[in-house]
Amino acid sequence: MRILLAKLGAICTDHPWRTLGVWVVLFAATIGAAAAFGGQMQDNYHVEGLDSIAGSELLADRFPDLAGTDARVVVHDDVALDPGVLTSLQSRLQTLDGVGTVSPARISSDGDTALISVQYRIPVTDFQGTDGIDALRSATAPLEREGIQVELGGQVAENISSPGGTAEAVGIVVALVILLLAFGSVVAAGLPIVVAIIGVGIGSGIVAVLASFTQISPMAPTIATMVGIGVGIDYALLLVTRFADGLRSGMTSKESAAHANSTAGVSVVYAGTTVLLCLLGLRLAGLPVYASMGYATLAVVGAVMLTSITVVPALCALAGTKLLPRMPRRGGGQARTEKWARMVCRRPAAWTLAALMLLAVLAAPVLDMRMWPQNAGTQPTSNTTRLAYDLIDHEFGPGANGPFMVAVDLSQVSTSRLDYLTEELARDPGIAVVGTPITNPEGDTAVVMFEPTTGPSDEETVALLTHLRHDVLPEGAIATGVTPVFADITDRVAERIWLVVAFVVALSVVLLTVVFRSIVVAVKAAAMNLMSVAAAYGVMVALFQWGWGAELLGLPHAVPVSSWVPILMFTILFGLSMDYEVFLLSRIRELWLHSGDAHSSVVDGVASTGRVITSAAAIMVAVFLGFALDADVTIKMMGVGLATAVLVDATIVRMVLVPSTMTLLGQWNWWNPFTRSAGRPRTSPVTLAEPVSASK
Structure with a gap:
């Protein structure tokens, strides 16, 4: 792959206008196809095996007037x-x-x-x-x-989605400022932005076309764009940095592009492929809405990855020395990173313990996590759905915003039993209002509507549903409606999340073991990724569910964690975290293969990659926090959660836990059970990347 990507970089450098022309045509074609053939985004909550869905299907078959939206x-x-x-x-x-x-x-x-x-x-x-x-x-x-x-x-x-664009614009502007500070060149700073926009534009067009063939959630394009912009800028940043370093070392533009693609480009391909494979884990959640989000993000990340390894060399060839800052920079950034790395590696046990304790504190709130899909009560007060929700809550009680329906099969439930059921519901202290049973024209199905005393997302409402199913409703009477459907979906998510976690973790361990030829590095990386995700979950619970940051985030009150967020965040984060893992470990391994000194390879590896990882993480955090401005609470949670995880991953994990634990393990970092050795191998594997500081 290294040789192939080097040739690709050289070809794109030799023919920059042709390369850009191909992508411009692809960009125009996909946008045109989206406009001509793009489908309507729509959620699909139909999940086989759920009680509430069985009730909906009964109504659709026998009582269609009450079976729709x-x-x-x-x-x-x-x-x-x-x-x-x-x-x-x-x-x-x-x-x-x-x-x-x-x-x-x-x-x-x-x-x-x-x-x-x-x-x-x-x-x-x-x-x-x-x-x-x-x-x-x-x-x-x-x-x-x-x-x-x-x-x-x-x-x-x-179901009407609010227009987007603000979050993306904020994230891109902040990313541009960070890139200017990192490169000191307007051309170098703007290049990753252009690459990301091209890739995201093509991917978004593909998503729109996919919506005409399959059901794509309205949230999917926004989430895919969020991830696509972040990884697109990151991938281009690494490649541009390597290209600029090649120019500084005296290479020609063609040689620099080939070298950048053969080192950093391999890391980009590996990291991007890992993201794509992790997204496949969303299918294991068993919900069509998750699968659609996976398809959308996969399309965008795939397009961004391909544009990075082709458009970046072409644009670098056209820009040439304009990518370099006018005033040469001193190596203060790398010197500070090296000083930090030596301090951590000097007392690795203490730093490891401190980092683990901090992660434990951040993750602690996750034990209190409660999931529930969003509702209109979390929308801005300018939204008609929020105004309607508040009026109903104030005038008719909170339960009026989440009425239940009981679908009754009269072939299994007699008329007298139906009357008794209605009376029993009316006597229940958790129910505020019970309607008169409605029978279909054929007389074989009836519907009883009632309102709980509590709101749709309250824990008491879910407890009421469980109580009714276990103690009140007879065989042939099924609770359905929006609230029961969401309750069942939340339970399904809670069950399936462990299957998704097992798949993604196992996949990551296998891939890292193959790439770095070390089971220790792979298992340790997976464990640290789990810590990052747990910390992000904990912060999200504190801010949203406990309400510590509700007002700051534009929410009227504390809200449960959206049911859609945990699994989606987990699969995306495990893929994204591989960016920094590959960038850092590939450099450390290269230095170790060269010197055989486990301690110095860690210090020098952290020092040489610190500036790139810091800049990339800062960009990713800025992009994700931009989406915290979105009115949709699920998108808001995703933005805050992803930003927190990336910040934790790039600071506590990559700059503390990785160097401290690798120092403690020494040569055993590279132990491979197939070679039965923890020592330095006789032959060197292909180097994945050599990310170095922009100030080198």
Whole structure:
């Protein structure tokens, strides 16, 4: 691979305009294909084997008017509402496409607020763009023209994604500043940004086209972009650094590009491939929505990896010596890193213990983690779904935002048993309101709707669901609706996360063992990655679930950790952490093979890679924190969690734990059971990378 990538770098350097032309054509083609054939992003929560899904399937088969998505129309005024106005609104809502039933207006105790529930025959994914909410707005327009407040809730309104772009822009601007500080050259700083934009643009176009063939979650493109920008800039940073070092050493542009690709380029390919393989672990989660996020991120990271090893050499050839700073830099950065490495390696046991204690403190809150999908109560107050959620909570109680449905198969449950079930539900202290049973025209299925006394994401609501299933509902009566579906999905995620963890960890250990020919290095790296992830989880629990940073992050109150985040974060982070692991260990191994001195190879390896790793990590953290500005709480959690993990990985792990533990182990770092030796090998394997300081 080293020889192949060296030839590729040389070819791209010899024909820079042709290389760029090919990628520009690919960029235009994918964007054009996305515009012409791109599909609608939609979530798929259908998971076989869940009780709530079985209830939904029963309704879809026998009671289609109640089997689709839902919307809630909340009407509020300063004075008592006119019943005639509400009746007219109900009539208009009933005529909308896909609507099955419209409930009578439910009036609040003070008469100034009304809640109208709209039940559709079709799933929310059948709506294109904003068609669903636009139709609702057309029905409510006469009231709004009279100055009456109308807010929309339910799945139809909540399924509309807010426009993005701000988070990406903030991350890119901060990354550009960091690159300027790292390189001292505007050209060198801008080059990684250009490469990342090309790769992410092509990958995003592929994702849009994929959405026309399979279901892609609306969150998937944002998460893929977040990861793509981060790794794209990182990969280009490493390659540009090696190219610039080649120029400083007297190499020609062609020689520098070939050398950069044959060293840093191999690391890029390995690190990127590891990310791609780890993303395959998302399929083991058993949820289609996870698989779609994996496909999207895989497409973007794959495109970024390919552009890095081709576009970077081409742009470097065109830029030439403009990549070098006008004023030569002193090696202060590397000297400081070397001083740090010597200090850590002088007392490795103490530093190892201190680092482990700090990681344990950061990870401790993870023991209290509680997962639940986001709801409208976490949206900005400018969002109609949040306004509707707050009005319903205040006027009708928190449970009105998460009503349950009990689908009853009347071939298994008698009419008398149905009446008794309704009475039993009404007597339950955890239930606030129980509706009258509704029977389908065939008379073989009934639906009982009720509202808990607590909100959708409250622990008491989940406890109520468990109690009903175990102690109240007879055979043939199935609890379903949005809240039971989310509860079942959360349980499935909690079960499957260990399968995903086992797959990703095992895969990482195998890959690192093959690359570095050391089982010790591989196992130790996997263990440290687990510590980084645990620390990130702990910080996320403290900030979001405990509410220590809720207001700072723009949230109205503490919220559970989104069910989608832990598995997704784990697979992405294990792949991303390999970037720094490969960059650092490949340099340490090269020095060890050259000198046979385990101690000095660690010190010199940390010193020579410190500036690159620090700059790359700072860029990644900046990009991820930019996404903390996103209004979507899941994206916000992903941004904060990934930024925390990268910061921990690049500081506590790479700059403390790796050098201290490698010093303690000495020659045993490179023990290989197949060679039965912990000593220096007689032959040197192919060097993966030689990342060095930009100030060398």
